[in-house]
Amino acid sequence: MTIQRRLTRLAISNTLLFTIVIISAILTGGLVIGQAWFLSQIISRVHLEKADLEQVSPLLVFLITIVIFRAIAVFTNEYSASILSENIRADIREKLTAKVLKLGPAFISQQQAGSLSYTLTGAIDTLDAYFSQYLPQLVIAAVLPLGILAVVFPIDVLSAVILLLTAPLIPIFMILIGKTTETLTHRQYQTFSKMSGFFLDSIRGIAELKKLGRIQDHAVQLDIVSERYRSATMNVLRISFLSALVLELAATLSVAVIAVEIGIRLLYGQIEFQQAFFLLVIAPEFYLPLRQLGARFHASRNGVSAARQLFTILDEPEPRLPAAIRKTSSLFTLPFDIQFEDVSFVYPGRDNEAVSHVTFSIQSGETIALVGLNGAGKSTLVSLFLRFIEPQSGRILYNNQNIQEFSVDQWRTGIAWLDQRPTLFNASIRENLSLVQPEADEKELLEALRDARLDDLILNLPQGLDTQVGENAFRFSGGQAQRLGLARAFLKNAPILVLDEPTSHLDALLETDLTQSLSKLKHNRTCLIIAHRLDTVRQADRVIMLQAGKLVCSGKHDDLLQSNHQYAALFAGESKL
Numbered sequence: 001m002t003i004q005r006r007l008t009r010l011a012i013s014n015t016l017l018f019t020i021v022i023i024s025a026i027l028t029g030g031l032v033i034g035q036a037w038f039l040s041q042i043i044s045r046v047h048l049e050k051a052d053l054e055q056v057s058p059l060l061v062f063l064i065t066i067v068i069f070r071a072i073a074v075f076t077n078e079y080s081a082s083i084l085s086e087n088i089r090a091d092i093r094e095k096l097t098a099k100v101l102k103l104g105p106a107f108i109s110q111q112q113a114g115s116l117s118y119t120l121t122g123a124i125d126t127l128d129a130y131f132s133q134y135l136p137q138l139v140i141a142a143v144l145p146l147g148i149l150a151v152v153f154p155i156d157v158l159s160a161v162i163l164l165l166t167a168p169l170i171p172i173f174m175i176l177i178g179k180t181t182e183t184l185t186h187r188q189y190q191t192f193s194k195m196s197g198f199f200l201d202s203i204r205g206i207a208e209l210k211k212l213g214r215i216q217d218h219a220v221q222l223d224i225v226s227e228r229y230r231s232a233t234m235n236v237l238r239i240s241f242l243s244a245l246v247l248e249l250a251a252t253l254s255v256a257v258i259a260v261e262i263g264i265r266l267l268y269g270q271i272e273f274q275q276a277f278f279l280l281v282i283a284p285e286f287y288l289p290l291r292q293l294g295a296r297f298h299a300s301r302n303g304v305s306a307a308r309q310l311f312t313i314l315d316e317p318e319p320r321l322p323a324a325i326r327k328t329s330s331l332f333t334l335p336f337d338i339q340f341e342d343v344s345f346v347y348p349g350r351d352n353e354a355v356s357h358v359t360f361s362i363q364s365g366e367t368i369a370l371v372g373l374n375g376a377g378k379s380t381l382v383s384l385f386l387r388f389i390e391p392q393s394g395r396i397l398y399n400n401q402n403i404q405e406f407s408v409d410q411w412r413t414g415i416a417w418l419d420q421r422p423t424l425f426n427a428s429i430r431e432n433l434s435l436v437q438p439e440a441d442e443k444e445l446l447e448a449l450r451d452a453r454l455d456d457l458i459l460n461l462p463q464g465l466d467t468q469v470g471e472n473a474f475r476f477s478g479g480q481a482q483r484l485g486l487a488r489a490f491l492k493n494a495p496i497l498v499l500d501e502p503t504s505h506l507d508a509l510l511e512t513d514l515t516q517s518l519s520k521l522k523h524n525r526t527c528l529i530i531a532h533r534l535d536t537v538r539q540a541d542r543v544i545m546l547q548a549g550k551l552v553c554s555g556k557h558d559d560l561l562q563s564n565h566q567y568a569a570l571f572a573g574e575s576k577l
């Protein structure tokens with residue numbers, strides 16, 4: 001289905017509003033004809049029959065009534081179209097957000113952050129011109145000229161034939177120019193989207209760029225990206241002005257042909273004055289909706305380009321849902337055992353398996369350390385465990401039951417996940433903590449902060465737990481943010497801990513501090529850790545080494561050092577992985 005058809009279907013699904021838009025558009029058209037008719041009647045009476053005000057006053061009343069009704073119809077049309085547009089955009093925004101949340105981190109990590117955030121916010125608003133301007137105008141352009149033709153034919157066949165022959169000129173030019181517009185606006189949309197991404201990356205990486213002394217080079221890059229967008233916009237504007245000129249010219253010439261034809265016939269007495277006047281008034285009204293359609297067509301193209309991107313996300317296949325969801329409240333009762341059985345996963349668009357035929361087990365209470373070089377597949381394995389993605393082959397079993405038989409939410413309630421750099425939202429510390437345990441009371445929050453060794457810092461802040469974290473946690477150092485993540489994990493108090501060990505942000509003192517908190521968190525829990533520190537690997541009950549997605553070896557660190565040369569090579573001279 002074409003994008004336009006999908007957009008139109010969205011409009012039609014708002015049946016009531018769409019019907020009001022159409023009816024008010026048709027009414028506007030009908031009233032335009034009536035207005036021209038009464039106007040020509042009045043002028044003709046006054047001009048030819050020398051009628052006075054009293055004689056034409058009934059006609060004047062009709063004319064004024066029509067003008068008032070026309071204003072009401074135009075207002076209703078525009079107002080209902082803008083509500084229609086608002087409803088559709090809100091609906092798309094809701095669906096899109098739900099979809100992105102369903103697709104999860106695996107999908108988001110493949111997208112450029114700035115571009116995705118523009119798609120979810122600004123891009124949706126560019127659809128406004130399509131729904132509130134172009135679509136209603138399309139209805140008017142389809143209805144009004146036909147209505148005028150139907151009225152003009154019985155009055156004057158020659159003028160009707162000229163209208164009929166010249167009318168297609170405008171849509172033909174529109175289609176010809178429209179094809180180029182489509183490509184250009186899509187290019188403009190893409191450059192804008194890339195520019196948004198580039199700007200977001202630049203703002204995020206500004207400290208890094210300064211440290212590396214690359215600000216100047218980056219500023220040049222910014223110039224290039226902005227220039228590309230400027231040039232793409234100029235191309236769109238050029239074609240849009242050219243189109244306006246051509247359509248205006250076609251309409252003006254067509255009206256001129258009718259005016260000359262009518263003028264000559266009036267001169268030779270072949271047509272009545274009132275008819276001639278009516279035709280002269282109605283002719284520009286015949287072309288006006290088509291001309292306006294051309295202008296609104298250009299205004300709507302950005303939205304159509306955005307829609308292409310929006311529909312691509314909405315059509316993205318969702319992670320496979322379990323066939324049957326078994327409701328078990330007793331998930332993760334001790335002891336349990338989790339098995340990865342020949343699990344493989346390939347990211348969309350990739351040839352190589354990120355995780356390839358991996359088999360291993362986790363017993364409750366065990367600490368497993370995952371090790372391997374960059375790109376070995378550690379994070380993918382963790383994503384599979386957390387069910388951000390589902391295996392394309394193989395199974396993950398919990399006490400011999402495929403975990404797909406449990407709902408994702410049910411599965412995750414038993415797992416606390418601690419990322420390298422926990423995401424903190426632009427809200428208060430209390431709200432950031434309560435995310436994992438909404439019903440937690442003040443005492444539990446403070447206890448979690450104490451376990452994460454953050455209580456001193458936070459309780460000394462003037463607003464305590466109600467202190468705002470700030471956008472992107474800018475008010476917190478990397479280490480503090482990690483400890484807030486830890487506090488969340490303590491608060492969740494889940495039997496399984498999945499941890500991507502921090503590799504940065506830490507000075508020696510903080511590292512010791514954090515390690516102590518982490519040890520407390522790991523105590524009595526089943527842990528799956530992407531390990532970056534030798535101590536963690538040494539202390540783990542079992543180490544699993546991955547290489548190019550495959551499990552190379554598993555066992556105790558000291559044994560593997562002796563028995564596996566790939567493992568020994570990974571650790572040769574390393575204190576951090």
Ligand SMILES: Nc1ncnc2c1ncn2[C@@H]1O[C@H](COP(=O)(O)OP(=O)(O)OP(=O)(O)O)[C@@H](O)[C@H]1O
Pocket residue numbers: 106107109110347348350354372373374375376377378379380381
């Ligand atoms: N979202 C993604 N889309 C496409 N390919 C991906 C994605 N995430 C990871 N990959 C690829 O999958 C493979 C495994 O990556 P993964 O991130 O699991 O490795 P890793 O061992 O965690 O690496 P690191 O230590 O650098 O975090 C790599 O080849 C990587 O390029």
